[in-house]
Amino acid sequence: MSKLKIAIQKDGRLSEKSLELVRECGIDLTNGSRKLLSVAGNFPVELMYLRDDDIPGYVADGVADIGIVGENVVEEEQPDVQILEKLGFAKCRMSLALPRTDNYKGLDSFHNKKIATSYPNILQSYFKKKNIEAEIHEISGSVEIAPAIGLADAIFDIVSSGSTLISNGLKEVETVMYSQAVLISNSDLNNEKAEIAEKLLFRMRSVRKSGKNKYILLNAPNDRLDDIIRLIPGMKSPTIMPLAEEGWSSMHSVLNENEFWDVIDKLKNYGAQGILVIPIEKMIV
Ligand code: PRT
Ligand code: ZN
Numbered sequence: 001m002s003k004l005k006i007a008i009q010k011d012g013r014l015s016e017k018s019l020e021l022v023r024e025c026g027i028d029l030t031n032g033s034r035k036l037l038s039v040a041g042n043f044p045v046e047l048m049y050l051r052d053d054d055i056p057g058y059v060a061d062g063v064a065d066i067g068i069v070g071e072n073v074v075e076e077e078q079p080d081v082q083i084l085e086k087l088g089f090a091k092c093r094m095s096l097a098l099p100r101t102d103n104y105k106g107l108d109s110f111h112n113k114k115i116a117t118s119y120p121n122i123l124q125s126y127f128k129k130k131n132i133e134a135e136i137h138e139i140s141g142s143v144e145i146a147p148a149i150g151l152a153d154a155i156f157d158i159v160s161s162g163s164t165l166i167s168n169g170l171k172e173v174e175t176v177m178y179s180q181a182v183l184i185s186n187s188d189l190n191n192e193k194a195e196i197a198e199k200l201l202f203r204m205r206s207v208r209k210s211g212k213n214k215y216i217l218l219n220a221p222n223d224r225l226d227d228i229i230r231l232i233p234g235m236k237s238p239t240i241m242p243l244a245e246e247g248w249s250s251m252h253s254v255l256n257e258n259e260f261w262d263v264i265d266k267l268k269n270y271g272a273q274g275i276l277v278i279p280i281e282k283m284i285v
Contacts, residue, residue: 004196007067010049018068025203072179081184090181097170116146117156144168210283
């Protein structure tokens, strides 16, 4: 039986979360991590550890079958791959930034300016769309120091907290795109591999879904049960069990983390007591 080859970043911002996601899918990486290759003991996959920039190309060429990489790298390289899923980590944006003291008067300020970046293709197509003629200088690494050393007038780079820009005397003036880690796939997987990829994707979705949900148990007076069921309907419908005490029931349901405090406040108003909230490890819908 063939194995699905998964490419993840060897050492960088994506590595830990990528590996964690694979592990949470129940994949047991027996011979350790961070070698060139590791084989799973209990699922037909092999992990390849690569530089993030190489991942889209290897997936496009079929050296790897699927991979985890930043959307920004996919957008820059335009490889022939499919994006299967946005994974919700390594979120950042790609922005244009100028020296703090420059007077910014809109995109036209970039006309005939020198801009340093490691992402020339994304910037080129953005400027083309906006009809800006600028000189794009491709440099790899430490883009943020380019204006200070006179190499460029502005930069186009990845921004997350923005502190790198601030500490280099720069200000972010335009956001060109948002990025996060994505799962990409070779567009021509054979049936066997496509089936494994599908199973893995199902597991990844279950893991990600569970992270946002909590299991909730509570006791409630019977005459408020309808209100509470409307508030937390659960996956299909909640479980209700009578308590030994007359007129009360125990209820089990699922609660989304984003509405957590709002729901808890309302539950208290409905007279709910003994509320327990428990993390969910996996959620199969
Ligand atoms: O060695 P290899 O080539 O594999 O790694 P790399 O150094 O090229 O990439 P790496 O590990 O730095 O980043 C991998 C991916 O993480 C990127 O392609 C993005 O998709 C994503 N990501 C998320 C980021 C950031 N956040 C980020 N903040 N990548 C880089 N940065 C840089 C940014 O350029 C800035 O210089 O981190 C610096 C700090 O950002 P602030 O704004 O928080 O100060
Ligand atoms: Zn890289």
